[in-house]
Amino acid sequence: MKNTKLINSEISYVVAKLGHFDRLTICDAGLPIPAGVQRIDLAVTEGVPAFMDVVRTVVSEMEIQGVELAEEFKDVSPELHEKLLGFFESVAIERGKPIPVSPVSHEVFKENTQKSVAVVRTGEFTPYANITLKAGVVF
Template identity: 55%
Template sequence: MKKSALINAELSYIVATLGHTDEITICDAGLPVPDETQRIDLALIPGVPAFIDTVKAVLGEMQIEGIVLAEEFLHVSPDHHHALIELIRNEEELCGKSINISYVSHEEFKVHTQNSKAVIRTGECTPYANVIFQSGVVF
């Protein structure tokens, strides 16, 4: 469910059309995108846009109630993982609701992306910098 304005038309549209529990994925430059899933490709050059910047933009627009991460993200890219979890904790404070955090293997994560209404590809080149957002409601 949409929360505020976002400049990118494709991103704004996909968020506006989400229903409760629908999912979108924000991923690094290398995550495979299933053929049947809408791809919103924001990648320009390595690192642009960054994963965390894209997460911030989407969190400003989308109410979430859960996230799914690959277990490998925590161990291989701990700085990015920590930055993401900090954003999620801040989001919990802003919306006054807890956000469920689930971990699966990277292989399971890739399969799970098939459930996403869209995959948003960033220019991020940090291993496992991927997240699935599960849509919540603002009420």
């Protein structure tokens, strides 16, 4: 058994296969997932698992070049948006590398999920709780 935080075999496999600039999306329970993109559905019930729990765990095993999120997130769900930005600020400090955050319109965000290697669906019911992680390199 793995001795790390991320024990979900499907997500672990996807993260292990990511190359530079590949994308992995983590979303709330309502984001449409494009046909042809791998769906990893973790949603059990409202709030389980929580968006931030999944983000923290995936980021613990992934080199992050940047993140993309919907610009509407900030206005519609400001508390979770601030928590997410604070988390990435702390990760950037811990890793000694900036993590650029790119806000785009929700429509563009949904279109861009077509470029993701996989989409991880959580049980989050907070509107716009969606993020795409762009893989970096460790050197």
